[in-house]
Structure formats: C-alpha cells, structure tokens
Amino acid sequence: MFSKKTVEDIDVTGKTVLVRVDYNVPLDSEGNVTDNTRIKLSLPTLNYLLKKNAKIVLMSHLGRPKDTVEDKYRLTPAAKELEKLIGRPVKKFNEIFSQEIKEYIKNSMKSGDIVMLENLRFNAGEKKNVKEFASELASLADIYVDDAFGAAHRAHASIVGVAEFLPAVSGLLLKKEVEALGELLENPKRPFIAVLGGSKVSDKILVISNLLSKVDSLLLGGGMTYTFLKAQGYEIGRSICEDDQLQYALDMIELAKKNKVKLMLPVDIKVAPEYAENAEKKNVSLKEIPADWEGMGIGEKTTRLYKEEIAKAKTIFWNGPMDVFEFDRFASGTKEIANAIAGSDAITVVGGGDTLAAIKKYGLNDKFTHVSSGGGASMEFLEGKVLPGISALQDK
Structure with a gap:
C-alpha cells in the first residue's frame, strides 16, 4: 500500500506544477535520444496534468556534468523527444532558473503548456541540496510532483529540497514503482x-x-x-x-x-x-x-x-x-x-x-x-x- 499522496489526491486544476522527471537518457554522437523508455514512462503523469489543464514545468538531470554547463549534457534532445511522444510543443530553456524564466511561467504560460528547465546538475546546488537553489526552483510553481523514481535515492535539491517549500506529492510512475x-x-x-x-x-x-x-x-x-x-x-x-x-x-x-x-x-x-x-x-x-x-x-x-x-x-x-x-x-x-x-x-x-x-x-x-x-x-x-x-x- 502506497502511503504517500499522489498527483490524483490533490487539486491540480489550472495550477502550475513543477515535475521532477528522470530524463537521464542515452544519446548518440549526434545528440539524438537512442532509448526513450524513461521519457515514455513519464507520460501517464504528464497526460493526467494536461487533462486537468495544469501548466507543466519539467526538471531533470542528464549525465554527470561537473556542476557547470557542458553542452553535450543539455536537455534539448529530451525536450524534442518528448514533443514527438506527447504531440505538443515543449519550450526548453537554456538556464535552470532566472527572473525571465519565472516571469515567462507566471505571465506567458497557458493551461496545457509545457516548459523544460535546463539540466539541474549544471548547478552545484543540486547535488549539495542547497536551500537557496531549492527555493528558486520551488518559486516557479504551486505544487511539486516527484515522478523520478530513478533518482529517489538521492537527497538532492530537486528531490527533497523543493519539498520543503511546496506541497509535495508523488507522480504515477513513482507510485507504480514503489507498489x-x-x-x-x-x-x-x-x-x-x-x-x-x-x-x-x-x-x-x-x-x-x-x-x-x-x-x-x-x-x-x-x-x-x-x-x-x-x-x-x-x-x-x-x-x-x-x-x-x-x-x-x-x-x-x-x-x-x-x-x-x-x-x-x-x-x-x-x-x-x-x-x-x-x-x-x-x-x-x-x-x-x-x-x-x-x-x-x-x-x-x-x-x-x-x-x-x-x-x-x-x-x-x-x-x-x-x-x-x-x-x-x-x-x-x-x-x-x-x-x-x-x-x-x-x-x-x-x-x-x-x-x-x-x-x-x-x-x-x-x-x-x-x-x-x-x-x-x-x-x-x-x-x-x-x-x-x-x-x-x-x-x-
């Protein structure tokens, strides 16, 4: 029996939802996704949120960059792959957080829109679970959904830090895995x-x-x-x-x-x-x-x-x-x-x-x-x- 609240247990209608996914997918030398399984596994949660007219803000890590920007680890290929699978645009930012991103999410996003932040591990605050970094991420949304079971054993800012600032619930994949x-x-x-x-x-x-x-x-x-x-x-x-x-x-x-x-x-x-x-x-x-x-x-x-x-x-x-x-x-x-x-x-x-x-x-x-x-x-x-x-x- 899963003892945690899930995305189905709270009202997400019309809300801005920050979703931690695990898009740590393999890429070829051209930067194409060679196995999209992990992206496919996130679709039930994303489709549920879309059905509820939520605004979706996605965040993930990819590879092992050394706490700084490394172009080969950008999440752009994952965003393109998700677009194909979900059949709607995914706006990908080239930064994890900025005032411009915050304003875009607040003023320009419409219900059913999806945006993706840049690779979380480009910021040293992610793995160290720095409170200020977690707070910045949390400031982008109303609710936090964790659907990244593959990273659930990591006490990182995007996994445990954000949960201190927002109502934090499980996605459908995380629930399925734990059950x-x-x-x-x-x-x-x-x-x-x-x-x-x-x-x-x-x-x-x-x-x-x-x-x-x-x-x-x-x-x-x-x-x-x-x-x-x-x-x-x-x-x-x-x-x-x-x-x-x-x-x-x-x-x-x-x-x-x-x-x-x-x-x-x-x-x-x-x-x-x-x-x-x-x-x-x-x-x-x-x-x-x-x-x-x-x-x-x-x-x-x-x-x-x-x-x-x-x-x-x-x-x-x-x-x-x-x-x-x-x-x-x-x-x-x-x-x-x-x-x-x-x-x-x-x-x-x-x-x-x-x-x-x-x-x-x-x-x-x-x-x-x-x-x-x-x-x-x-x-x-x-x-x-x-x-x-x-x-x-x-x-x-």
Missing part, C-alpha cells in the same frame, strides 16, 4: 525467487542479505559468483574476484542455511583465455577451471538447473546479467534465463541498467509484470532503506 517493489518485500506469492547477477558482490551486499530474509530461493550468476566460488576453495583462474568480500560470501552461504533459503550457485561455467568477443570458449565444471583462463558466465548445466527452479516460482525478481551478455558468443545464460522469466506465469519484476539492456536486446520489454526504471533506487529500496525522495512527500 511493485513493495509487494516483493511485504506480500510476495510463493515460492518467491530472486535471480541476481552482475560483476560485483559489493554492489549487492545489502540486497543479498535483505533478500535472504524474504525469498525461498536465491540464484546467483555473473561475475559476482567467482567470489563465492573462491570463498569455498575453488580455483577460479583469472576470473573477476573481490578478495575483500570472501568472508561475506561465506557468511551469506551460512545465512541462507539458517533461513532455510535455497541458495543456488553455478555448478559449471563458461571460460575463455581472454576477455574478448571472439575468444575460445569452453564449458567446464567447477573443478576444471584452468588457472590461466577466466569465467565468462554460468554454464549449460547451471542454466538448465536455474530454469527448472524458475519454473516453480510464483514471484520472481531479477537484477543483473548471468554472463558477459555483450558478447553474443558468451550470452547464452542471460538469454535463456531472460526468456525463462519472461515466459513464466509468475509475477515478474526486473530492474537494473544491464538487465534492461539485456531484455531490450532480446525483445522482451513487454513480457514482464513490472520493469523498474530505477537501478540504484530499486536496489536501495530492496535493501530496506527509506529513500529520501519518497520520505520527502506528503503522507496520505
């Missing part, structure tokens, strides 16, 4: 299985330990598994490994036993003599990993065992690839696991940048119950943390 992820933690249909991959154990430490108190089975793949294998005494060759996490890996194996969670690790892996797309490939058991080769992903038998476990699930959470899926030659684990989860009758929730890239690569975008737009935010939520962007909003 989908909250359901996993609070009331999952069982068996509940989590499939975690990716290269680093350290990125998933808190998620693994929190999920081990929630799930029935935890399936691990990708680069992080070599740390677990080395901790158990296996030769892992030149595979990626975090030696400072070996004890943690053993602790998690013990916690799984204590909590009666079925923790599944690879029984075989794909290896190569070098990290390269066309490298020689072998499928070997854990006792046969050559000392001068490196792991490239879960093996054929592991993939089969994982698919059998996935078939039993009623709820599945997946974050992180099972192998070096960027190289087609080594991508079979990720591809087969993705298809198994997509084809399941279970409630399926997926998240994380690499995971989204994988499901896009295999044409599976619309095959899951919920695809989370927030990588870091969804991970912190599943760690059990209170996200600043959510706690800053008004309670129902």
Whole structure:
C-alpha cells in the first residue's frame, strides 16, 4: 500500500506544477535520444496534468556534468523527444532558473503548456541540496510532483529540497514503482525467487542479505559468483574476484542455511583465455577451471538447473546479467534465463541498467509484470532503506 499522496489526491486544476522527471537518457554522437523508455514512462503523469489543464514545468538531470554547463549534457534532445511522444510543443530553456524564466511561467504560460528547465546538475546546488537553489526552483510553481523514481535515492535539491517549500506529492510512475517493489518485500506469492547477477558482490551486499530474509530461493550468476566460488576453495583462474568480500560470501552461504533459503550457485561455467568477443570458449565444471583462463558466465548445466527452479516460482525478481551478455558468443545464460522469466506465469519484476539492456536486446520489454526504471533506487529500496525522495512527500 502506497502511503504517500499522489498527483490524483490533490487539486491540480489550472495550477502550475513543477515535475521532477528522470530524463537521464542515452544519446548518440549526434545528440539524438537512442532509448526513450524513461521519457515514455513519464507520460501517464504528464497526460493526467494536461487533462486537468495544469501548466507543466519539467526538471531533470542528464549525465554527470561537473556542476557547470557542458553542452553535450543539455536537455534539448529530451525536450524534442518528448514533443514527438506527447504531440505538443515543449519550450526548453537554456538556464535552470532566472527572473525571465519565472516571469515567462507566471505571465506567458497557458493551461496545457509545457516548459523544460535546463539540466539541474549544471548547478552545484543540486547535488549539495542547497536551500537557496531549492527555493528558486520551488518559486516557479504551486505544487511539486516527484515522478523520478530513478533518482529517489538521492537527497538532492530537486528531490527533497523543493519539498520543503511546496506541497509535495508523488507522480504515477513513482507510485507504480514503489507498489511493485513493495509487494516483493511485504506480500510476495510463493515460492518467491530472486535471480541476481552482475560483476560485483559489493554492489549487492545489502540486497543479498535483505533478500535472504524474504525469498525461498536465491540464484546467483555473473561475475559476482567467482567470489563465492573462491570463498569455498575453488580455483577460479583469472576470473573477476573481490578478495575483500570472501568472508561475506561465506557468511551469506551460512545465512541462507539458517533461513532455510535455497541458495543456488553455478555448478559449471563458461571460460575463455581472454576477455574478448571472439575468444575460445569452453564449458567446464567447477573443478576444471584452468588457472590461466577466466569465467565468462554460468554454464549449460547451471542454466538448465536455474530454469527448472524458475519454473516453480510464483514471484520472481531479477537484477543483473548471468554472463558477459555483450558478447553474443558468451550470452547464452542471460538469454535463456531472460526468456525463462519472461515466459513464466509468475509475477515478474526486473530492474537494473544491464538487465534492461539485456531484455531490450532480446525483445522482451513487454513480457514482464513490472520493469523498474530505477537501478540504484530499486536496489536501495530492496535493501530496506527509506529513500529520501519518497520520505520527502506528503503522507496520505
């Protein structure tokens, strides 16, 4: 149950509404948006506001500029893409705040108009949550709507600072994200299985330990598994490994036993003599990993065992690839696991940048119950943390 007020719980009719969106989208060398998913996800909230004849003031970050203007990070491509998707003009400013912008919004905007401020991270006050900067942003509108779940774990001026100056409510995307992820933690249909991959154990430490108190089975793949294998005494060759996490890996194996969670690790892996797309490939058991080769992903038998476990699930959470899926030659684990989860009758929730890239690569975008737009935010939520962007909003 979502406990915060949403845009549907307050009167926005004819009001000027400041909307924090997550338009941190990839651009090509020509400055064109190459994946507009995040912009599309904001449309339900924007269309609701348009239906209520609101004036919409959009703000977002893009990339990682160093607290100053960098032309390659301007939001102009995102504004153009939104125009195409929403079918109406979007006036884009080349500054974040000025008296001219304030006057334009107050005197020249009409109901149903949309304007977009420049990249928030061009101002050092954004990441530092400087009160004066938040106050300037808030002075542009009557109401604040946060629809940027992907940035909800950041205590930035546009996310928590503005909420001190304006009535602050959730957008429809933020609500949907919190409800989908909250359901996993609070009331999952069982068996509940989590499939975690990716290269680093350290990125998933808190998620693994929190999920081990929630799930029935935890399936691990990708680069992080070599740390677990080395901790158990296996030769892992030149595979990626975090030696400072070996004890943690053993602790998690013990916690799984204590909590009666079925923790599944690879029984075989794909290896190569070098990290390269066309490298020689072998499928070997854990006792046969050559000392001068490196792991490239879960093996054929592991993939089969994982698919059998996935078939039993009623709820599945997946974050992180099972192998070096960027190289087609080594991508079979990720591809087969993705298809198994997509084809399941279970409630399926997926998240994380690499995971989204994988499901896009295999044409599976619309095959899951919920695809989370927030990588870091969804991970912190599943760690059990209170996200600043959510706690800053008004309670129902």
